[in-house]
Amino acid sequence: MRTMTFTGCSPAALVLSILLGVAPAAARPIVVELFTSQSCSSCPPAEALLGDLAREGGDILPLAYHVTYWNHLDWRDTYSLPAATQRQHAYAGRLGGGVYTPEAVIDGRTGLVGSQAASVRAAIAAARAGAGAASVPVSLSRDGGLSVRLGAGIGSGTVTLVGFDPRHVTSVARGENAGRTITQANVVRSVAEIGRWTGAAKVLTVPWPAGEAAAVIVQDEDGRIIGAARNGG
16 A cells, blocks of 8 residues: 545345336446556556456446546656546545555445455445445436436435546556556546436436546435446446
């Protein structure tokens, strides 16, 4: 660890859905946000784990946010974003502690060292067990831009649009990872708040973000993720 200071269905509901010819709603993905840098020698194992999660698919949405605070060293991360650093600082304010790499934040609730595979997977399992409570259905469709459909529910939250690239391979020339070639999954290229959800169903239509794929995250005021979906990737 490198520190820097600076909804599922019940069996009865499933049977009823089959009899009526209606597919049950898919459980929302558990969001795994990794804060990382190409300049950090402790980060490649965490990025490899994120790549494993991306390949496994299923109900996990892994995203790699490349922070800026390592860029003063010998290597500037080619995908670093000020918005990534800001997002990690916001989590630090909610969850306590400082910012560091590699940090994984699971479903907006738990922060831990992103290279500790057993701990990350345990946190994902815990988040999955509680994901049905206070959730908002989210679906995305692409038609030139991006249409974001938010279902009705209880609560409110901020709607964040994330653009990302599914895969990059980077040869690092200088710094702590000099000479290494790093394979990176779900590299975040843009982050922007696009609105608020206040419990009523609504549709947001926005331009496609920077990145090959897109994801939408809905978060309660305390940072808990209550809705998420992806398109592509």
